[in-house]
Amino acid sequence: MTTRADMQVLISYVLGDGNRNLVTSSGIEALTSEKRIAALRGLQDLGWIGHGGSADNAESYSLTMEGKRLVHQRPPVESLDQRTRDQIGALRAVDGESNGARKDGLRLLICFECEVGNWDSAIVNCYELRKAGERSKDVTAIAFSHFYQGKAEVAQNRWDDAIESYLGALEEFIESGDRKGVGETNCAMGVVYGNKGDHSSARRCFESSLDTARSIGDRALETKASGNLAIIYDLEGKTDLAEQAHKTCLDYYLQAKDEVGAAKASNNLGVLCMSRDRFEPAAKYFEQAIVSCRSIKNREVLGAALVNAGYCYAKNGDMTRALGYTDEAISIFKEPNNTNMLALTYRNYGCIELRNSNHEKGFEWFEKSVRAAKASGVEDTMAACCYEYGMGLISCVTNLRLAKKLLSKSCSTYQDIGNSIKATTIRSKLAAV
Numbered sequence: 001m002t003t004r005a006d007m008q009v010l011i012s013y014v015l016g017d018g019n020r021n022l023v024t025s026s027g028i029e030a031l032t033s034e035k036r037i038a039a040l041r042g043l044q045d046l047g048w049i050g051h052g053g054s055a056d057n058a059e060s061y062s063l064t065m066e067g068k069r070l071v072h073q074r075p076p077v078e079s080l081d082q083r084t085r086d087q088i089g090a091l092r093a094v095d096g097e098s099n100g101a102r103k104d105g106l107r108l109l110i111c112f113e114c115e116v117g118n119w120d121s122a123i124v125n126c127y128e129l130r131k132a133g134e135r136s137k138d139v140t141a142i143a144f145s146h147f148y149q150g151k152a153e154v155a156q157n158r159w160d161d162a163i164e165s166y167l168g169a170l171e172e173f174i175e176s177g178d179r180k181g182v183g184e185t186n187c188a189m190g191v192v193y194g195n196k197g198d199h200s201s202a203r204r205c206f207e208s209s210l211d212t213a214r215s216i217g218d219r220a221l222e223t224k225a226s227g228n229l230a231i232i233y234d235l236e237g238k239t240d241l242a243e244q245a246h247k248t249c250l251d252y253y254l255q256a257k258d259e260v261g262a263a264k265a266s267n268n269l270g271v272l273c274m275s276r277d278r279f280e281p282a283a284k285y286f287e288q289a290i291v292s293c294r295s296i297k298n299r300e301v302l303g304a305a306l307v308n309a310g311y312c313y314a315k316n317g318d319m320t321r322a323l324g325y326t327d328e329a330i331s332i333f334k335e336p337n338n339t340n341m342l343a344l345t346y347r348n349y350g351c352i353e354l355r356n357s358n359h360e361k362g363f364e365w366f367e368k369s370v371r372a373a374k375a376s377g378v379e380d381t382m383a384a385c386c387y388e389y390g391m392g393l394i395s396c397v398t399n400l401r402l403a404k405k406l407l408s409k410s411c412s413t414y415q416d417i418g419n420s421i422k423a424t425t426i427r428s429k430l431a432a433v
Contacts, residue, residue, distance in 0.1 A: 004028065006063065006071045010049065013070070013077065013088055014042040016096035035095070042091040043067075045109075045118050046084065087112055094128075103132050103141050110148045117299040119152040119336045126152070143172030143181055147188070154192060155300065157340050157376045162192050183212035183221050190228055195340070197379030197417045199232055206232065220261075223252045227265060234272055235380055237421035243272055263292040263301045270308055275422075283312040290325075303332035307344045314351040322352050340381050343372035347385050350392060359396050366392055370406075383413035387426060394433060404433055 008028050012020050015035075022030050031039070040061070043049045048067035063071060077088055086108065093105030106129040113122035126149040133141030150165035166189045173181030190205030206229045213222035230245035246269045253261035270285030286309035293302035310325035326348040333341040346369035353362030366389035373382040390406030393399050407430050415423040 006067075007049075007061065009071050009074060010043055010063075010067060011036075011039045014039050014046070014091040014095070016092050016094075018097060019095055038095065039091075041121055041124070042109075045113060045116075045121055046087060094125075099132055099136055103129060103136075103138065106132065107141075107144060110144075114148060114151055115298060115300075117155065117303075117332065117336065119155050122152045123149055139172050139176045140178070143169050143176065143178065146172060147181070147185060150185075150188060150192075154188070154195075155338060156336055157195075157338060157378070159192050159196050159377055163189065166192070179212055179216050180218060180221065183209045183216070183218065183225070186212065187221070187225050187228060190225075194228070194232060194235070195378045197413075199236065199418055203229065203232055219252070220256070220258070223249050223261070227268060231268060234268075234275060236418035239272060239276065239421075243269070246272060259292050259296045260298055260301065263289040263296075263298065263305070266292070267301060267305045267308065270305070270312075274308060274312060277315075279312040279315045283309055283316070286312065299332050303329050303338075303341060306332070307341055307348065310348045311344070311351065314348055314355060317355060319352055319355060322348065326352070338376075339372045340376035340378045343369045343376055343378075343381050343385055346372055347388050350388060354392050354395070359398065362392060363389070363398070379413055379417050380419075383410045383417070383422075386410040386413070391429070394429075400433060404430060407433075 004027075008023060011028055011031075012023055015023060019031060019035060028036065040049070043061075046066075047064055048070060050062040050064060077085055080088070090105040090108035090112070093101040094109060096102060096105075106125050110122050110125050110129065113119070113125065126145040130142055130145040133139070133145060146165050146169035150162045150169060153159075153162035153165055166185050170182060170185045170189075173179075173185060186205045187209035190202040190209065193199070193205060194202035206225050210222060210225040210229070213219075213225055226245050227249040230242040230249070233239070233245065234242035246265055250262060250265035250269065253259075253265055266285045266289040270282040270289070273279075273282035273285065286305045289301060289305035290309060293299070293305060306325045306329035310322045310329060313319075313322035313325065326345050329348075330342065330345045333345065346365050350362045350365035350369060353359075353365060366385070369385040370382070370389055373385040376382075386406045387410040390403045390410065393403035393406070407426055411423050411426040411430065414420075414426065
């Protein structure tokens with residue numbers, strides 16, 4: 001536990017001038033409950049205090065190593081790294097009295113939170129930005145808040161909520177004449193439809209985004225839309241088209257020095273190889289994404305690459321790396337309860353336990369993966385988890401009736417989402433049982 005005096009030192013870093021002077025003269029008790037909660041949330045996002053306890057009780061928190069250092073040394077803000085200075089500047093602007101500065105600060109905070117996966121904080125600040133935008137009739141701020149709220153909801157597998165948020169953003173972007181915003185939102189909506197298994201709607205959104213990008217000469221948006229279309233091609237078994245599109249995307253991102261885009265493209269190429277059971281080249285692509293994401297501290301793409309790499313290593317018999325990567329992935333996805341990605345981590349554990357001859361434990365993990373996949377509503381994840389569970393039962397000659405049921409479910413799901421190649425492969429395995 002930390003003392004109130006220690007907490008007062010840290011809170012002073014993230015307050016605007018007025019409240020900072022108030023805390024200096026009267027203590028943190030002088031702040032309103034709302035201001036204390038906002039300040040504590042900011043300290044959590046900075047990584048200076050632990051995430052346990054009630055947000056309105058400063059003494060319920062413990063200091064992290066960085067928090068202890070700051071309390072002990074009390075360095076000026078100017079001596080901190082640039083990213084931390086930017087985040088502190090945003091927090092101070094949000095706590096200030098100017099509505100314009102507050103909106104700018106909220107935008108920055110939302111972007112920071114989405115980069116590191118603090119989805120709950122991102123949604124709270126989206127609500128705050130929308131309220132500030134509505135007060136000043138700022139259409140661009142309202143559109144921004146809807147768009148990023150949709151992004152956070154996607155990360156939490158709240159597909160219908162995300163569609164509603166993106167439609168709100170689309171309406172505001174159209175009203176303001178922001179064609180780039182329209183294109184970005186269509187691209188984001190396509191991702192949601194793709195995860196829901198509605199590939200015709202996903203393709204329509206991506207193609208609309210692609211048309212917009214080309215009409216305004218936005219190469220970055222064009223590349224993003226092309227990459228997302230390639231994912232649909234892959235899910236539908238059009239692997240050659242998908243591979244060429246992903247490689248073109250990777251080349252562009254590398255030339256543009258867009259590390260996040262390059263990491264996503266590497267991960268997508270890995271998934272493509274993995275879908276062909278080419279686990280060794282797939283793992284190399286995932287490793288590229290992992291190294292890049294560790295460098296830029298992008299947890300969203302890092303988590304996906306870790307799950308995928310863990311699966312490849314499990315298939316290749318490298319249990320040490322398979323387990324280590326899967327453990328790290330689950331630590332990223334457990335707090336936001338991303339049931340889609342959690343389903344794939346559980347699948348990994350099932351594969352690992354089976355390779356270690358722990359059959360019953362492996363089947364428990366597979367069953368858990370199927371339940372999580374069903375809760376996520378992501379069709380291709382459901383198909384993948386059913387397939388792995390069914391093949392595991394067959395390999396151990398255990399409950400072949402259930403194995404056939406699982407493989408039939410996987411086959412029909414792949415067929416429904418348009419991946420006839422995968423469906424045909426599974427039919428042949430069913431016939432051999």
